[in-house]
Each structure stands twice: as C-alpha cells, then as structure tokens.
Amino acid sequence: MRLEVIIQLLIALAFVLTWIFMPFWSLVSNIYIQKLTLLGFSITFLGSNYFLFVPNALAAFIYAIVSAVIPLVWRSSRYSLYLSLFTLSLAAMLLVTVFIFQSRYLYYGGYSIVPTATGYTYIRIPYRTYFNAPLYLFAVLFAVTALNATTRARWIMVRKLSLIEEALTMVRVKDPISAIRMALGRLGIQYSVINGSLVIGDLAIIMGGVEKEKLKDAKEYISFTDKNSIYFDGSSITELSIEQGILLALSKALIKGKPGRIEVVEYA
Amino acid sequence: MTPLKLFIISSLILTVIALVVVYGAIQYASSVHPATMTVVPYVDVEGVNVTGEGLIIKLVVVNSTGNLTVTGGYAEIIGTGQSSPLRVVGPLTLEGTYILLPQYVSMSTIGIRGLVSGTFYGDPMYIGFYLVAPIHVVINVGVGDVTYSNCLLNLTLTYSTPIPILINGAANVTLVDDSESQFVFFMIGNLPLHVLLMPGVNATSIMINAEELPNVHVFQCSLVSGHTYTLYLPITVTYIYPTTNVTAQLTLYRVFTIGG
Numbered sequence: 203m204r205l206e207v208i209i210q211l212l213i214a215l216a217f218v219l220t221w222i223f224m225p226f227w228s229l230v231s232n233i234y235i236q237k238l239t240l241l242g243f244s245i246t247f248l249g250s251n252y253f254l255f256v257p258n259a260l261a262a263f264i265y266a267i268v269s270a271v272i273p274l275v276w277r278s279s280r281y282s283l284y285l286s287l288f289t290l291s292l293a294a295m296l297l298v299t300v301f302i303f304q305s306r307y308l309y310y311g312g313y314s315i316v317p318t319a320t321g322y323t324y325i326r327i328p329y330r331t332y333f334n335a336p337l338y339l340f341a342v343l344f345a346v347t348a349l350n351a352t353t354r355a356r357w358i359m360v361r362k363l364s365l366i367e368e369a370l371t372m373v374r375v376k377d378p379i380s381a382i383r384m385a386l387g388r389l390g391i392q393y394s395v396i397n398g399s400l401v402i403g404d405l406a407i408i409m410g411g412v413e414k415e416k417l418k419d420a421k422e423y424i425s426f427t428d429k430n431s432i433y434f435d436g437s438s439i440t441e442l443s444i445e446q447g448i449l450l451a452l453s454k455a456l457i458k459g460k461p462g463r464i465e466v467v468e469y470a
Numbered sequence: 471m472t473p474l475k476l477f478i479i480s481s482l483i484l485t486v487i488a489l490v491v492v493y494g495a496i497q498y499a500s501s502v503h504p505a506t507m508t509v510v511p512y513v514d515v516e517g518v519n520v521t522g523e524g525l526i527i528k529l530v531v532v533n534s535t536g537n538l539t540v541t542g543g544y545a546e547i548i549g550t551g552q553s554s555p556l557r558v559v560g561p562l563t564l565e566g567t568y569i570l571l572p573q574y575v576s577m578s579t580i581g582i583r584g585l586v587s588g589t590f591y592g593d594p595m596y597i598g599f600y601l602v603a604p605i606h607v608v609i610n611v612g613v614g615d616v617t618y619s620n621c622l623l624n625l626t627l628t629y630s631t632p633i634p635i636l637i638n639g640a641a642n643v644t645l646v647d648d649s650e651s652q653f654v655f656f657m658i659g660n661l662p663l664h665v666l667l668m669p670g671v672n673a674t675s676i677m678i679n680a681e682e683l684p685n686v687h688v689f690q691c692s693l694v695s696g697h698t699y700t701l702y703l704p705i706t707v708t709y710i711y712p713t714t715n716v717t718a719q720l721t722l723y724r725v726f727t728i729g730g
Contacts, residue, residue, distance in 0.1 A: 318597065
C-alpha cells in the first residue's frame with residue numbers, strides 16, 4: 203500500500219474523529235446555540251435543548267469514510283483514486299446542502315419572537331458563527347485526495363530502493379552470492395545451491411576460483427573474487443567488476459531461470 | 471468489468487444515494503417543534519386597583535431564566551382608549567396610572583395590552599402582553615387632625631375614593647383620655663351627618679358640638695396638653711356605585727397626643 207494513500211486515510215480518520223467530538227460549525231449567542239454535529243443540529247434556546255436529525259450531515263460523514271476506504275479495497279486501477287475523489291466531492295456537496303438546509307429552515311437572524319404565556323417576546327441578541335477543526339481537516343483531506351487522484355498516489359518523491367540498487371548496496375556489506383540470492387528470491391527465480399555455488403540451468407555463479415570438476419554441467423559461469431568477477435561463456439573469458447558481474451548474473455538468471463509472479467503495480 | 475465501467479457505475483450509485491438523502495432531508499426533517507413558553511420571560515398582572523388617584527395597574531415580569539432588567543414600556547386599557555407609560559417601581563415590577571373614568575368602578579375585569587421594554591443579557595428585548603385582570607375598588611377613609619375645645623369636636627376626614635360616598639351618620643362617638651383612663655365624652659345612639667365625599671383624593675371637615683349631641687355624657691370640654699387621646703368614630707356610609715348603592719358600617723379611630 204502506498205504511503206500517499208495511508209496519509210489520505212489518516213487525515214480521513216482525523217476528520218471523522220474530530221467531528222465525533224466537536225461540531226463542524228457553531229452559531230453562538232447568549233440565549234441561542236446551534237451546533238452542527240455529525241447527526242444533525244443540536245439547538246439550545248434559553249437552556250432547553252432540541253436535536254434535529256439531518257440525514258445530509260450523516261451522509262456526508264459516511265461518504266468521507268467511504269472515500270478513504272475505496273483506495274484501500276480497490277488498488278488495481280487508478281479509477282479507484284478517481285472514485286475516491288468523486289465520493290469526497292459528493293460529501294462536500296452534501297455538506298453544502300446541510301448549510302442550505304440551515305439557512306432555509308433554521309435561519310437565525312440574531313433575534314427571536316417567541317410566544318409567551320401572555321403574549322410574545324422579542325429578543326435581539328447578536329451572535330457569532332464559526333467553523334471548527336473538522337472543516338479544516340476536511341479541506342486538507344480534499345486537497346490530499348485530489349492530489350492522489352491527479353498523481354496516481356505518486357507525489358512523495360522519497361521512494362524505496364529498486365531491486366538492483368538493493369543488491370548493489372548489499373554487496374558492500376556482504377558477499378556477492380548473498381546479494382544475488384536475495385535478488386533471485388525477490389524475482390521468484392528458482393535456483394539450486396551446490397557447494398556454495400548457485401546453479402540456474404546451465405549457469406553457475408561461484409565464489410572464488412573455478413574448480414572444473416564441480417561444474418561439469420555448467421556451460422557458462424560467473425566467478426566472483428574479492429576485487430572483480432570473471433565471466434566464462436564456454437569459449438572465452440571476460441573480466442568484469444563485481445557490480446557488472448552482479449548485473450550480468452541477474453540478467454542471465456532472468457533468461458535461464460523461470461521468473462515467478464510479476465510484481466503488481468498499484469493504481470496503474 | 472473494466473475499471474472505467476466500475477468507476478462509472480459506482481459513481482452513479484453514490485450520486486443517486488446522495489440525491490435521495492437530500493430529498494429526504496427536505497421532505498422529512500421537520501424543524502417545527504413546540505415552543506418552549508415556560509423559559510421565556512413574560513408579563514403578568516399583579517393588581518389592578520381603582521382608587522381616588524385613578525386606575526393603577528401593577529405589572530410584574532416573570533422571568534425564570536436569564537439576566538433581565540426592565541427599563542420601561544407602556545400599557546393601554548382596552549375599550550377606553552387610555553394609554554400610559556409604565557414606571558419602573560421594582561427590579562421586575564412596573565406601574566401605570568390612568569385618569570379615573572366612571573366606568574372603572576362598574577367593571578369587574580379589564581383588558582390590558584402593552585409592551586414592556588428591557589434588556590436581556592445586555593441586549594434589547596420587548597415583551598408584548600395582553601392581560602385580563604379583575605379590578606379592585608380601593609376606598610380609603612381616615613381621620614386626620616382632631617381638635618376639641620369648648621366642647622366642640624373638629625375633625626378632618628381624609629379620603630381617597632373612586633366613587634362618591636355618603637356619610638349617613640355616626641353612632642356611639644367616643645373620645646377617651648388614655649393617659650387618665652377616663653372618658654372625655656361618650657355618646658349612645660345615632661348622630662345624622664349627611665356628608666358627601668366626592669371621588670378623588672381630598673379631605674373634609676366635620677364639626678360636632680358635644681354638648682348638643684343626643685344621649686351624650688360630657689366630662690371635659692377641653693383637652694389637657696401632654697395627654698394621649700383616642701377617638702372612636704363608627705360611621706354608616708353609602709357607597710354610590712353607578713348601578714347600585716351599598717350601605718356599610720365603617721369604624722374610624724384615631725390616637726393622638728395634645729401638644730408635646
């Protein structure tokens with residue numbers, strides 16, 4: 203799983219958790235308070251509470267979760283990232299409809315005309331509205347999701363080492379045979395180990411000097427020493443450096459051995 | 471199924487669900503709910519009195535929540551066209567005074583309509599109200615100054631009344647010297663007076679010659695300085711209401727000290 207998608211998932215998780223514990227938006231005056239929770243509006247007027255369930259808010263919440271989960275369960279295609287962005291756009295639109303609903307049905311202009319036991323009361327008290335952390339997290343989530351969709355989740359430049367780089371790095375601390383065995387294992391190529399030498403078909407990869415009696419079946423061999431390597435193709439000998447020897451060994455192994463499964467590319 | 475097809479089908483399904491949710495929210499999420507009347511301040515009537523000074527209504531702001539101060543307002547008496555500003559007489563109490571109209575004493579209830587202004591949590595609020603309240607007719611009659619010399623009793627009746635009152639007579643008038651525990655004079659029987667008190671706040675003088683009273687025992691004809699005296703004056707009065715007259719007994723008395 204790609205780091206970019208994990209980042210998107212973590213921001214979505216932060217958004218979900220903050221919205222559970224704090225309102226998305228609040229309207230506050232001395233006598234009247236409106237809070238947008240994930241289930242709807244929590245309204246307090248002069249100490250009496252009322253909760254208005256608004257399905258749009260809950261749907262926006264669920265869509266944000268679905269948007270983050272889509273790239274987890276569907277990794278084979280880039281359309282998964284497009285679908286994630288589309289779902290989050292729908293969540294944003296649902297949030298907009300919540301505010302349209304608020305201005306249409308729960309509009310509060312800073313005054314109240316309330317019936318009383320003997321008439322009515324007109325109260326004018328100024329109010330403040332403000333957005334809380336969930337909005338800002340939603341904006342960040344939207345930005346990251348859009349970035350993932352446009353870059354196919356490849357915007358973090360730090361990448362892991364390629365197989366060749368890993369093998370060449372390993373040579374510096376271990377012997378070439380171990381590095382080649384690691385690379386062959388990762389590539390899924392079958393090989394046999396005879397007296398510390400690797401044999402792939404009629405290719406032998408050996409350490410140290412060539413002992414003819416050990417390599418009766420081998421037509422070609424690559425021999426590593428401390429300083430360089432030697433390639434023998436049956437008739438002639440070529441002297442190579444250790445790194446060249448490893449590259450040659452791997453490329454020969456790909457032809458002579460049978461590579462296993464091909465590594466899946468995520469969000470292709 | 472190709473990824474593109476999966477994408478398009480999923481997008482369509484998600485869009486349809488979102489549309490249904492939005493439609494459902496507008497259709498079924500009702501923002502109408504019962505008003506919470508008990509927590510809102512309102513105006514109630516504390517008393518409506520018809521007195522000689524006029525019609526006095528006393529209003530109180532009932533406030534169970536919040537930080538409320540009352541600054542003023544006005545109230546109108548339904549059906550009379552009278553309107554008056556309200557005076558703030560207490561933290562949450564207001565009073566309005568209206569010129570006495572003849573019909574007030576014959577009404578059993580009146581309707582009051584008006585507006586009280588104030589501040590609620592430091593910001594303006596107005597409380598409109600319409601109240602129906604019973605009327606109380608308040609009549610005050612008392613004895614003011616009393617002098618007694620040469621067997622001549624001079625007394626001042628102070629009164630406040632919205633209706634005319636006829637004093638028919640006094641009975642068993644008695645003046646007692648409390649310091650010596652003895653009568654100055656006492657009278658047994660009735661003394662016709664026929665004094666008419668007109669509506670309003672006023673005073674009237676009554677002069678009684680003790681020696682000329684019927685069935686009277688006079689012990690002294692003047693008062694001693696420094697002594698305390700009590701005057702009992704039981705009177706028969708007729709309240710002249712517009713529709714009916716009511717006769718009643720009223721016992722007035724006054725304790726007074728001469729000189730010092």
